[in-house]
Amino acid sequence: MRYYLILLVMTIIGAYASFFLKKASSTDRIQILLLTPSLYAGGFLYLLSALLNIFILRYMDYSVVLPLTSITYIWTFFMSYFFLNEHITRNKIMGIVCIVLGGVFITLG
Template sequence: MNKHHLILIISVIVASISQIFLKKSTYHHHDSLLKEYLNPYVIFGYSLMIISTILTIFAFSGLHYKEGPIIESIGYFIVMILSYFFLNEKITKRKLLGNIIIVIGIILFYL
C-alpha cells in the first residue's frame, strides 16, 4: 500500500462523515428554504465533500483506475457503522447482507 491508497481511504472516510452530517440535517425542521440549505450541518457536510473530492483527485494521480472503486466501496460499510453510532440507525440483516454482497462483488472484481 502506498501513500495514494492511504489518501483514498482517508477520502472515503471524510465522504462518509459528510454523508452523516447531511443526513443529520434532515432530522431538523427549518423555517425557510434558505435555512434548510444554509445551516451548519449542510455547510460542514458539503465542505467535507469538497475536501474528499480534492483528496480523491490527488489519490488517483498515483493509482490505477481499477483500484479506485474497490477502495471507495468501503464507504458503504463506514456509513452503516457511523449511522449506527451517530444516527441511532439499526444494522438490520438486510443492510448487513447488502454490505456482504458488496464485499463479495469487490473480491470477484479484483480477482
C-alpha cells in the same frame, strides 16, 4: 500502500460528509437550511473527499479506485447505527459483506 491509506481516509471523509448533510436535511424550510452549519460542513467534507479522489487517481488505476470508494458505505453503515440509531438488518450486513469481498477481489486483481 500509502495511496490505499489516503483512499481509506477519503472514504471516511465522504461518509462524514453524508452524515452532516443528513443532519442538515432535518429542516423543512430552505431559509433555515441555508443557515445550518451541517450543510456547510457536509459540503466542505465532500469537496475535500473529491480533491483526495483526484489526487489518488493520479497514482492508482481508476478501475481500482472507483470500486474501492464503496468502502464509504461501510462507514455510513456504522455511523447510521451509532449516531442515528438506525437498525442493523440481515440485508444490510449481507451488503457490507459483499462490499468487503468486492474490495478484496479488486485489490488482489
